[in-house]
Amino acid sequence: MTVIEDLLAGPRGRRFCWEVVLATVAEPPDDDTLFWADHWITVRQGGGVSFYGPGSAQPRPEPDVRQITVAHEALVHAADPASATLDQALAALRLAADSARWWQEPDAVDVRLGSVVPRTLLVRVATAVAGSPGVQALLAPSGAAKQWVVAPDSPWEQGPERPASELLAEWRRELVAERAHGTEDPVDAPISGTWWTSPPGGLVETTTERGGRGPFGLWAVEDHTGWERADVSPAAVDPTARVLTIDDAEDWAALCRRFPLDVTATTRRHDWYRATGRVGAWVVPDWTAVAEQVDAVRLTLLGWLRASGTAVPVDDRTASVIAGWTPDTTAWLHDPRPSLGPSSTWVWSDDRAGWFSA
Incomplete structure (x- = not known):
């Protein structure tokens, strides 16, 4: 392309x-x-x-x-x-x-x-x-050498650190329980719930930056909760880590075909119908299974621009959605997590319409 x-x-x-x-x-x-x-x-x-x-x-x-x-x-x-x-x-x-x-x-x-x-x-x-x-x-290609972790100054974004395996197991248990919602309600019923498909919250996510303006984790956040202050820390990323890269819709479809988890009987069926207009079966990547094969998953900036929010065909019956991701983000599925350097505080300025190091 x-x-x-x-x-x-x-x-x-x-x-x-x-x-x-x-x-x-x-x-x-x-x-x-x-x-x-x-x-x-x-x-x-x-x-x-x-x-x-x-x-x-x-x-x-x-x-x-x-x-x-x-x-x-x-x-x-x-x-x-x-x-x-x-x-x-x-x-x-x-x-x-x-x-x-x-x-x-x-x-x-x-x-x-x-x-x-x-x-x-x-x-x-x-x-x-x-x-x-x-x-x-x-x-421009960012490379993987320099990445940052963004910790927003917001009660909605903070929480005690928990083992990655525990977070993944809890995520899967909760998602499977959500399937009790069933498919009896009309697809256009005013029902909503969990809609994002990024790995579970609490895992370390690293992002890149451009031109010293601060990492994408400050700039490009879907469903932003309004925070205007954050700590930004450089992350020491293992260059030998097994990172699966999502660069377009087909990469996401391949991930879902390899590690499918059916979510048709959850409230996602209603949310994604409204967002995409598609009626049918839905899957997401089973992040617990993905973690058995790779250390991290990265969605590139181009992958986000190309495919975020579309109904991505997975096979002749199912589809999926890339939703809730920050572009050019790597989600780390294992401990030990990337170690962090000294943090700096960044603040949003309405007057200057940008993020700046305090």
């Missing part, structure tokens, strides 16, 4: 490209077509927006495909995605991760980009984005 195809293969890659466009708009067109397009997409999904002020009782009619396309083209014309910097690329990656929601329908922007905007326009945007210096720096 080319980089352009990589960026357009999945919803997160398309959203990343669009966020780069928005970051490089010098002067936005005076046009609210996309606002109304998003409003009506949300209404069709069962949501809505409350309006106040003059004219609020009569919302504008839904724009047609031609109007939406013209509005997109106007924004692209006002932008310069080919000049995107690394800071703008990281900001776009952050927004692409933050807008991922694999427990409900795609948001209106993802719907627009996935089913309304013409492919020719998406290709034009992706071509410009892929050629920008910031995106090239972001997508």
Whole structure:
């Protein structure tokens, strides 16, 4: 695949490209077509927006495909995605991760980009984005030598360290118990539960970084809980470790075929139906079985852009989803864990729109 195809293969890659466009708009067109397009997409999904002020009782009619396309083209014309910097690329990656929601329908922007905007326009945007210096720096191979562990300053993210084998065994017991939910409820029933497919929380996860701006574990977190402060520690990674790399959808499918664990009779059936529109049987990797063969599993940045949130065919009956991962993250399935060096505190700055070492 080319980089352009990589960026357009999945919803997160398309959203990343669009966020780069928005970051490089010098002067936005005076046009609210996309606002109304998003409003009506949300209404069709069962949501809505409350309006106040003059004219609020009569919302504008839904724009047609031609109007939406013209509005997109106007924004692209006002932008310069080919000049995107690394800071703008990281900001776009952050927004692409933050807008991922694999427990409900795609948001209106993802719907627009996935089913309304013409492919020719998406290709034009992706071509410009892929050629920008910031995106090239972001997508450059990171290597495995330098990795970091991010420990958010949040009660939702902390907990006592427990053996990896104990965490994996508990994860499997709980997942098997979840299968008691069954499949009697309609797939579109308003039922939700566990939706992520990353290895269980509490395991060590290491991420890479680009340009000294802080590791991806700060920037690109799906379902972010709002923390704005974290300790970042360098991790000493064993260069001989057996690391299984997920670089695209087929890699994930192969992992699921090799170590399948059926989750059709859990609430994932409802969450992933809303997120992908697919009806059918679902599997996830059995991380306890994976741990018997490898030391760690890594999802690359390109793997995340290409496949996160899609219904990945595993065989002619089952599919799976990459959900809840931070891009370019390695999850370590064994003890001893990578040893950590002295930590530094990083904080989020709204004024500077970035993460900075305190």
